[in-house]
Amino acid sequence: MKLRALLFDLDGTLADTDRLHEQAWLEGLSRYGIQGDHHFYQTQISGGLNPEIVQRLLPQLSEAEGQRFIEQKEARFRELATTVQPLPGLRVLWNWAGERGLGRALVSNAPRGNALYLLERLGLVFDHIVLSEDLPAGKPDPLPYRMALQHLNLAPQEALAFEDSPSGVRSAVGAGLPTVALTTGHPPEALAQAGAFLCIPDYTDPRLWDWLRALG
Template sequence: MKLRALLFDLDGTLADTDRLHEQAWLEALARHGIKADHHYYQTQISGGLNPEIVRRVLPQLSQAEGERFLAQKEARFRELAARVTPLPGLLELWGWAQERGLKRALVSNAPRENAEHLLERLSLRFDLVVLSEELPLGKPDPLPYRTALQRLGLGPEAALAFEDSPSGVRAAVGAGIPTVALTTGHKARDLEQAGAFLCIPNFTDRRLWDWLKDHDPAMS
């Protein structure tokens, strides 16, 4: 089947924001006496859903306290992300997809306020936005990607997903979608083990463009 849609994660995929999330999380956890580091962030936080993370790492907080913690953490992230820029090659890929009439969907665990904040700064407009917080299950469950495919009216073989975390890769692959992983926050071997067929540092990678050339709907 022809390639008809590109599905993107947000943080660490459209822009190198993972380090900003890490900084915001570590600052917030430090206020609760948790001396976390990069390894802690990668293994305990990256790619997860905020409410689940708080319940696991700060079980002493009430629901209201957890919500305040997250609101403060996300406000700090948006402050840090004021000058965020697209990953190299993203705009070229965006134009390539637009010229071919490919649908573009955002599939993210990010809170809506963060997603809107980043998309405004990146000047990107998607045909569809699917956010895990608005579904019964988020990544690593495949439901967000299955929801995107359903709303687009496509089978998984007609889509290509871009992710940056093992949990995100598992979600996309679990929905049957071929998945490319960005190595902005995790090692290639971990992303490959999760199911990514290609790992790239950014969207300028020639291997990605070779794959796109081979699956170019304009050449079918």
């Protein structure tokens, strides 16, 4: 395989933001009497699409009320994310890819406002940005990653995906992409079961670099 592009999820993959999303979600849900914890967040929220989550957890809300809940939750997240930093080793990988002329695409379920906010904070500029809110289906459907490959004019075996949730891994693997999973929010067993061939805590892991060097 000749590697020609890197495809990244956003939250939990470029930066360890899952704990901030968890706090914002659980604060919002507590106002409706739902007292969640970390396990609840992992199993009921992480990696999902906002409208689907709200419809499932707060079915009593009208569409307009649900949208207001989402907007308030995301505003709270941005308040919490003012000092967010890239995961260790990301800058090195980013520069390594740039030096080799590899394409870089963002593929995320995040709302556009959050995505642009975090990318500005992290100082990252992608060749292409694919957001699920612009598509008929989001992760875990493979469509977002298929669209990224289409934008880059690449076959799946020419790219490498980085994800952090089982639903994100299933999306990337479903599109035929070899996928590395970051263990920032989920145990490696769940990520491997979803299809990740390598699970790493961050981008300094020597196993990632051994694999990249093996590609030549």
